[in-house]
Amino acid sequence: MRFETKAIHVGQDPDPTYGAVSVPIYQTSTYAQPGVGESKGYEYARTGNPTRTALQEAVAALEEGAGALAFSSGMGAEATFFSLLQAGAHVVLGDDVYGGTYRLVSKVLAPSMGLEFDAVDLTDVEAVKKAVRDETRVVWVETPTNPLLKIVDIAEIAEIAHEVGAWCAVDNTFASPYLQRPLTLGADAVIHSATKYLGGHSDVVGGVIAANDSQLLERLGFLQNAVGAVPGPQDCFLVLRGLKTLALRMEAHCRNAGRIAEMLAGHPKVKRVYYPGLPEHPGHDVAARQMSGFGGMVSFEMETEQEALDVCTRTKLFFLAESLGGVESLIEHPGRMTHASVAGSPLEVPATLVRLSVGIEHPEDLLEDLRQALA
Template identity: 50%
Template sequence: MRKKTLMIHGGISRDKTTGAVSIPVSHASTFKQDGVGNFKYEYARTGNPTREALETLICDLEGGVRGFAFSSGMAAISAVMHLFKSGDHIILTDDVYGGTFRLATKILSRYNIDISFVDTSDAQKVNEAIKLNTKAIYIESPTNPLLKITDIRKMAQIANENHLQLIVDNTFATPYWQNPIELGAHIVLHSATKYLGGHSDVVAGVVVVSSEELANEMHFVQNSVGAILGPDDSWLLIRGIKTLALRMEEIETNTKAIANFLQSHPKVKKVYYPGFSTHTGYDTHKNQSRGFGGMLSFDIGSGHLAEQVLAKTKLFTLAESLGAVESLISLPAKMTHASIPKEHREVLGITDGLIRISVGIEDVQDLLDDLAQAIE
């Protein structure tokens, strides 16, 4: 099946008992066994029919061996990090989500897991960062919030040559536009709160792995740590995924128009959007993805001006998160990336005047009018 069809009919798309085309929500915490050790479901933390339907669906969409659903995107990332042990070394994209940065520097450091932040768009720098105890390369592509691009195939080659795991946060691209496992990644994850859910009404995370060995390890972590996604949220996520393709196409159309408007505006200093042929990594992204997504950032010149713009928008909602049907606007330096030290943010290019936009599905002219009046 092609992607659009797979989002409707992938995974466990109907109830086998009743034929219901909407998967029922199973609230059961435990299940009757037909004798000791003879069961399909044992305990809801270990397995749940509604969560299983979601996990099978996301596995199909990403082309992996098995999927796993967690209570948030950070729970999913944390679960993946539980695959490693004290003394291991992990290479992370330098321009990484603030929550991932906080986890790496404030939590993983407690367990003596060594982290190096590297510009993974530069393969030579990645090779130079590999140590004897390196176990994984963790990338975002595009990154949050500067939309930097990493060559996933190249990272997979480096990972395989050095017996490392390649982990890809695919939240921005979504499985509709990009499938890292097909490009050689071993683990792909999403903050499913974002585009997969798409309606600002669910907090969730998902992981898909490329091998049975990783599937067994990941299930052991999921069951042992227990940060599972509940059945109601699993059902909401299944429903959201059904319209993912349509939403992403409309969002991308709107984003292109907004990016072009900002690029030509005299008050805007710089626009970060992977759909521009001048964007660093454009050719790489075009070669590994089918679309450019709905995220862009632009620098208005100062934190004072940025906060003025954010205060004046009427349709763009000032809020954390992204990937929803409504357009959202934020100031990374003081919101999503506030946990990153200012000096490190400035080296990366996350200035006080950088504004991040998550474009929704509203009428694009209304969005353009809103931005125009806010900037003026």
């Protein structure tokens, strides 16, 4: 079965009770049992819910994993994933990893469980080889990265992680499984903020982890229930509905972002454009190899911070907002918004940077909006 078909059919057979073709929202916290010690597959809704099961099966199929687990947010997924580790474990992260991931590792897990970490440039293979050690349990990859859109060679990093017995975990939020499937490139786990492209309509917060190894999946399943950062059935329904159009949406996001990146690259007021689809992007060749499209995120730098702030407030169709991956275009200033939590850390982003989440509106309208904001 091909991607578009899986997105609509896997885990989503008509409901056995009345034949509903849309997976019902099982809005229940518990399930009546036929007898003591017997069940119809579900006992309590933190442990399992049929709407959640449908979402998990669909995401597993799209990521080409043996299984997947859904969470109440991307950070819920990440916190649960890191609960796999023991006190004193070491983690290697990218040096422009999502600010929330850095905050979780540096401000929560490092002080609470003695987690040690190094943030390195994952595009520099020698630096990664130097950073990993016997205690390294996870090399956490994001590609493309947020907000500088660096491209990391997943296969290469997975190999280095495996040499020291660590897992390679890939945050696939920016690419989505339509453009990139890390498990097929050697990664051990794929993490998503389902809030973004998977949901796709800026109306739900959610997270997912997909994996292949049955022991890892079993442990993550245990932690999903034990930690309890689970999504409600309505949220699972919304992500499932989003998945059905993921392929169509990603095609449009890529097409529009490519046009916008080209326009920005030729604009006299724009100092630098970050988009892996541009041939001059340092990660272009790796992106062309491991992704089937270059995604819907574009970042660019203006000459000054004030100019960057001005552009952010002058667009009309691009809403000034955090988050990304929805059908509507968004613009933001990472230094003062999404990445304010890494200010003063080695992960600080340029103050002149603007980030776009390019939506699926008509490209000419988006280009006109940006041109007038830059004028």
